[in-house]
Amino acid sequence: MLTIIACLIIGIILALFSSFNVSAEISSYVAIAILAGLDSVFGGFAANINNNFKMKIFITGFFGNAILAAALTYMGKLLDVDIYFAAIVVFGTRLFQNFAIIRRYLLNKYLPDNAQKK
Amino acid sequence: MKKIAPAQIAIGLVCLIMAFGITLQIKSVKYNKAVNNADYTRAADLQALLRQEREKSDELTKQVIQYKDDLQEFKEQYSKSSDLSELYKKQLDRAELLAGLTEVEGTGVVITLRDSRKKSDILLDPNLNIIHDSDILSVLNELSASGAEALSLNGERLVATSEVRCAGPTVSINNNRYAEPFEIKAIGDSANMENALLMRDGVYDTLTAYGLEVNIKKTSKVVINRFNGTINYKYALPIVKEAQ
Numbered sequence: 001m002l003t004i005i006a007c008l009i010i011g012i013i014l015a016l017f018s019s020f021n022v023s024a025e026i027s028s029y030v031a032i033a034i035l036a037g038l039d040s041v042f043g044g045f046a047a048n049i050n051n052n053f054k055m056k057i058f059i060t061g062f063f064g065n066a067i068l069a070a071a072l073t074y075m076g077k078l079l080d081v082d083i084y085f086a087a088i089v090v091f092g093t094r095l096f097q098n099f100a101i102i103r104r105y106l107l108n109k110y111l112p113d114n115a116q117k118k
Numbered sequence: 119m120k121k122i123a124p125a126q127i128a129i130g131l132v133c134l135i136m137a138f139g140i141t142l143q144i145k146s147v148k149y150n151k152a153v154n155n156a157d158y159t160r161a162a163d164l165q166a167l168l169r170q171e172r173e174k175s176d177e178l179t180k181q182v183i184q185y186k187d188d189l190q191e192f193k194e195q196y197s198k199s200s201d202l203s204e205l206y207k208k209q210l211d212r213a214e215l216l217a218g219l220t221e222v223e224g225t226g227v228v229i230t231l232r233d234s235r236k237k238s239d240i241l242l243d244p245n246l247n248i249i250h251d252s253d254i255l256s257v258l259n260e261l262s263a264s265g266a267e268a269l270s271l272n273g274e275r276l277v278a279t280s281e282v283r284c285a286g287p288t289v290s291i292n293n294n295r296y297a298e299p300f301e302i303k304a305i306g307d308s309a310n311m312e313n314a315l316l317m318r319d320g321v322y323d324t325l326t327a328y329g330l331e332v333n334i335k336k337t338s339k340v341v342i343n344r345f346n347g348t349i350n351y352k353y354a355l356p357i358v359k360e361a362q
Contacts, residue, residue, distance in 0.1 A: 007130040011137025015145065022146035024153075030146075034139050041136055044129050055128055062132050 029070040032084050036065035039091040042098035049105040065091070182346065218277040218345040222268045226305040226340035227312055229257060233298050234329030246328045249298050251284040253325055257302055257332075258282065260321045264314035266304040268342045272296040275345040292347050308336040 022030050040062035047053040069087040076083030107113075197207035214220050231254065234247035258269060258276065269276040274291040276282075281290060288295040304311055312334055315322045325332050 003126055003130040004133050007134035008137040011134040011139075012141045014134075015138045015141035018142065020142070021149055022143055024150045027143070027146060027150065030139065030143050034136070034143055037132070037136050037139065041129065041132055044132065048129070055124060058128055058132075062135075 028084070029073050032069045032073045032087050033066035035088060035091045035095075036069040037062055039094050039098070040065055042095050042102070046098040046101040049101060179346065218268065218275045221341065221344045222305060223339060223341045224267070224305040225308050225338050226266070226268075226303065226336075227261075227308050227315075228335045228337055228340060229261075229302040229304070229315070230331075230333040230335075231257065231298070231300040231302070231325070232331035232333075235331065236329045247330070249289075249300060249330060251282050251289050253330065254289060254300055254302070255282050256321050256324070257315065260314050261302070261304045261306070261311050264306070264311045266306040266311060268305040270303045270342045272301055273343055275343055277345045277349070279349055292345070303340050303342050305340050305342055308338075312336055 040058065043061065044053065044058045047058070069084070069091070072087055073084040193207060193210070197204045211220075215222070231249050233249055236247070238244045238247055254271065258271070261269060271282065271291050274280070274294060274296070276291075280292050283290045285295050288297045289300070290296075314320070315332075315334055317323075322332055322334070
C-alpha cells in the first residue's frame with residue numbers, strides 16, 4: 001500500500017515539474033487512454049483481492065487497453081463516429097464493478113458485518 | 119507478503135504511470151484553456167495598438183494642418199511683395215476654392231440620413247431599411263444638380279476625386295470610413311436645393327418610402343471644411359499647347 005501511495009506521489013510530482021504538455025489535438029486520446037489505464041488498475045486491485053492476479057494479464061491489459069482505446073478514438077475521428085463512447089461505457093462500467101469488489105473486500109476486512117458470519 | 123510483492127511492484131509502477139498521465143492531462147487541459155483565453159487577451163492587445171495608431175494618425179493630421187497654415191503664411195508674404203504676385207495669389211485662391219482646399223461658408227442645407235427605425239418586415243429584404251452608398255449618392259447628385267457649390271459628407275469635403283462607396287457596414291468617403299447617421303452639408307441656394315430634394319417622386323419620397331429617415335434643414339450659415347487629404351496626379355498630365 002505504501003509503495004502504491006509513494007508511486008502516485010512520485011508520478012504527480014514528475015508530471016507537475018515536467019515542461020512537456022499534451023497538445024489539444026491528442027488530448028482526447030490521452031484522456032481515453034487514462035480511462036483504460038484506470039480500468040486496468042482497478043481490475044488489478046480486484047484480481048489481487050480474488051487472488052487470481054496475473055502479472056502478464058495485468059501489464060498487457062494496462063498497455064493494450066490504453067493503446068486500443070486511443071486507436072479506437074482515432075478511428076472514430078476518421079469515420080466521424082464517436083467510437084470512444086464505447087470505450088467510456090465499457091471501461092466505466094468495469095471500473096464501477098471492480099470498485100464494488102474492492103469495496104466489499106474492504107468493508108468485510110475493516111467493518112465486518114456481525115450478522116453475516118463470513 | 120513476499121508472495122504478492124511482484125504484483126505490488128507492477129501495480130505501483132502502473133499507478134506511477136497513471137498518476138503521471140492524469141496530472142499531465144489535467145495540467146494540459148488547463149494550459150490549453152489558458153491558450154484559448156489568449157485569443158481574448160490578443161484582442162485587447164490589438165485594441166490598444168489600434169488606439170495608439172489612431173493617436174498617431176491624429177497627430178499627423180494636426181501636423182498637416184500646421185503645414186498648411188505655414189504655407190498660407192508664405193503665400194501672404196509673397197503676395198505682399200509685388201503686384202504680379204498679388205494677381206497670382208488671386209488666381210491661386212480661386213483655384214483653391216474650386217478644388218475645395220479652403221474652408222467655405224454660406225447659406226445652404228443640412229441633410230441627415232438615418233437607417234429606418236421601424237421594425238423590419240420579415241417579408242422584406244432588411245437591406246432596404248438601411249442607408250446605402252447609392253442613397254447618399256442620389257442625394258448628393260440631386261444637390262449638385264440644383265446648384266450646390268460645396269458639399270461635405272460627415273465632415274469630409276467632396277472634391278473631384280472623392281468617392282462614396284459601400285465599405286461593409288460603413289461608407290467610404292475620401293478613403294475614410296463613416297457609419298450611419300450621415301450628415302450632408304451643402305452650400306448653395308437653400309430653397310432651390312430643398313425643392314429639388316422634395317420634388318414629387320424625387321429623392322426624398324423614394325428614400326422615405328423605404329422607412330429611411332431623411333431630415334432636411336435649411337440654414338443661413340453652413341460651414342464646410344476644406345479637403346484634408348492629399349491628391350497626387352500621377353497619370354493625368356496637362357496638355358501644353360505650344361504658342362502660335
